[in-house]
Amino acid sequence: MKTIKVSFRVNDEQVAFQVKPYETLLETLRERLDLIGAKEACGMGACGACTVIVDGIPLRSCLVLTPEVNGASITTVEGLQKDGNLHPLQEAFMEKGAVQCGFCTSGMIMTAKALLDRNEEPTKKEVIQTMSSNICRCTGYKKIVEAVEEAASKRTSAG
Amino acid sequence: MILPKFDYKKAEDVASAIALYEGCKGQARYLAGGTDLVPLVKLRLSTPAAIIDLKGIEQLKTISRQGGRLLIGANVTLFELKNHAMVKEYFPALYESLDATSCETLQMRGTIGGNILQNTRCLLYNKSLEWRTARGFCYKMGGETCNVVPDAAACFSNYCSDNALSLISLSAGVKIAGPQGERKIRLEKIFSKDGRDPFKLKPGEILTEIQVPLKRSTGAYEKLRVRNAIDYPLLGVAVSMKDGKGKVCVGGIGPAPLVYDLKDLSGAGLKEVAQNARQEAKPVSNATLSAAYRKKMVNVLTQRAIKRALKEGK
Numbered sequence: 001m002k003t004i005k006v007s008f009r010v011n012d013e014q015v016a017f018q019v020k021p022y023e024t025l026l027e028t029l030r031e032r033l034d035l036i037g038a039k040e041a042c043g044m045g046a047c048g049a050c051t052v053i054v055d056g057i058p059l060r061s062c063l064v065l066t067p068e069v070n071g072a073s074i075t076t077v078e079g080l081q082k083d084g085n086l087h088p089l090q091e092a093f094m095e096k097g098a099v100q101c102g103f104c105t106s107g108m109i110m111t112a113k114a115l116l117d118r119n120e121e122p123t124k125k126e127v128i129q130t131m132s133s134n135i136c137r138c139t140g141y142k143k144i145v146e147a148v149e150e151a152a153s154k155r156t157s158a159g
Numbered sequence: 160m161i162l163p164k165f166d167y168k169k170a171e172d173v174a175s176a177i178a179l180y181e182g183c184k185g186q187a188r189y190l191a192g193g194t195d196l197v198p199l200v201k202l203r204l205s206t207p208a209a210i211i212d213l214k215g216i217e218q219l220k221t222i223s224r225q226g227g228r229l230l231i232g233a234n235v236t237l238f239e240l241k242n243h244a245m246v247k248e249y250f251p252a253l254y255e256s257l258d259a260t261s262c263e264t265l266q267m268r269g270t271i272g273g274n275i276l277q278n279t280r281c282l283l284y285n286k287s288l289e290w291r292t293a294r295g296f297c298y299k300m301g302g303e304t305c306n307v308v309p310d311a312a313a314c315f316s317n318y319c320s321d322n323a324l325s326l327i328s329l330s331a332g333v334k335i336a337g338p339q340g341e342r343k344i345r346l347e348k349i350f351s352k353d354g355r356d357p358f359k360l361k362p363g364e365i366l367t368e369i370q371v372p373l374k375r376s377t378g379a380y381e382k383l384r385v386r387n388a389i390d391y392p393l394l395g396v397a398v399s400m401k402d403g404k405g406k407v408c409v410g411g412i413g414p415a416p417l418v419y420d421l422k423d424l425s426g427a428g429l430k431e432v433a434q435n436a437r438q439e440a441k442p443v444s445n446a447t448l449s450a451a452y453r454k455k456m457v458n459v460l461t462q463r464a465i466k467r468a469l470k471e472g473k
Binding site: 001002004020021022023024027043044045046048051057058059060062063064065067068111114129130132133134135 | 160161162163164165166167169190193194197198201210212214262263264265267268387388389
């Protein structure tokens with residue numbers, strides 16, 4: 001089958017590939033770019049472990065074909081740190097102990113980042129509603145919600 | 160899970176999408192958000208030779224008012240629609256069903272057209288090819304039996320769109336474009352009532368627009384599910400009322416939603432509608448809750464939704 005030329009930005013770096021038309025974004029990120037933060041868990045769009053941000057919108061990368069993101073700008077969990085400093089959300093997840101086995105964490109953080117980018121001061125209810133997009137099978141939801149709230153409050157107090 | 164091989168084509172407008180479809184000799188599927196289609200293809204429940212991406216079609220992404228109707232492009236995402244000022248104000252049942260659909264992340268990807276045209280679901284259908292081969296193919300997979308109800312003559316798969324129910328309660332219509340031209344049809348008329356092929360759409364047709372009469376309504380949507388996020392409805396009831404009359408739509412049980420008119424708003428009147436809905440609902444053990452419980456809940460949720468819609472109106 002014919003391959004398709006696709007180019008997009010990942011974590012502020014322009015990349016271009018010839019991809020198979022039936023390749024998912026998750027496969028491209030993990031296997032061509034070695035960005036293994038996004039995880040494959042259910043592969044059916046139910047769990048959210050593969051969440052990455054595409055043009056400001058959190059997407060399940062296991063449900064997205066790579067040809068669909070031609071020209072897009074993508075952020076993965078690897079792109080969150082700046083100059084060696086972790087993102088406030090990553091710090092908060094560590095401080096609050098919101099990581100148990102860690103498999104859902106990168107998806108959780110990307111979902112939370114998209115929330116904080118569009119809503120700087122979410123209420124607890126809004127945080128819970130957004131974070132319910134992702135599944136944590138260790139069921140450590142309370143600490144995850146606390147971590148997102150902490151990151152939000154730090155961000156606003158830091159201006 | 161790895162996808163099977165297919166070709167990818169991107170359409171610039173509706174006409175070119177239909178032309179691309181015709182070029183594939185019926186072996187293509189249209190792709191909008193992909194939250195229903197991609198899992199089906201991964202499970203080999205759909206094996207298209209080509210996928211035609213409709214997301215580049217600008218005309219399908221707009222919401223506008225025209226002649227007393229709200230025109231919603233089929234590619235408007237559920238999240239955009241939910242946050243549209245008019246939806247909450249005019250169509251509370253639709254707002255609630257959009258909010259109850261899956262989770263925020265999938266609402267941002269899934270489109271309203273795709274949500275309406277999602278395939279019907281069954282515990283014994285939405286499985287991998289290996290699982291299904293071991294069990295034997297059912298009607299919906301092209302086999303000669305139903306794996307849920309032995310000796311049944313029909314397919315009992317469930318139609319699991321939340322938003323079609325509320326749109327039907329709002330008397331919505333849809334515009335469909337296809338190789339033979341364009342047609343308009345009332346939303347409740349697109350269902351074939353056959354779980355094997357749930358929609359009366361001809362090959363190559365695209366749902367392009369949803370049209371909702373722009374009249375202020377009161378309403379509510381009640382959804383039965385195990386978790387409050389991500390889950391498909393195991394039963395959904397939408398109610399919308401305007402000018403002292405109402406429409407109730409019950410779905411999530413069987414391949415097509417059922418519609419009831421609500422003319423008598425007294426306590427006895429709404430009990431009668433709820434009782435009718437319960438009697439007509441024919442759930443079988445093909446979902447994560449028992450058939451008996453889902454049947455019982457038809458009555459409960461119908462009454463609850465109507466009462467909430469009435470309360471809102473006061």
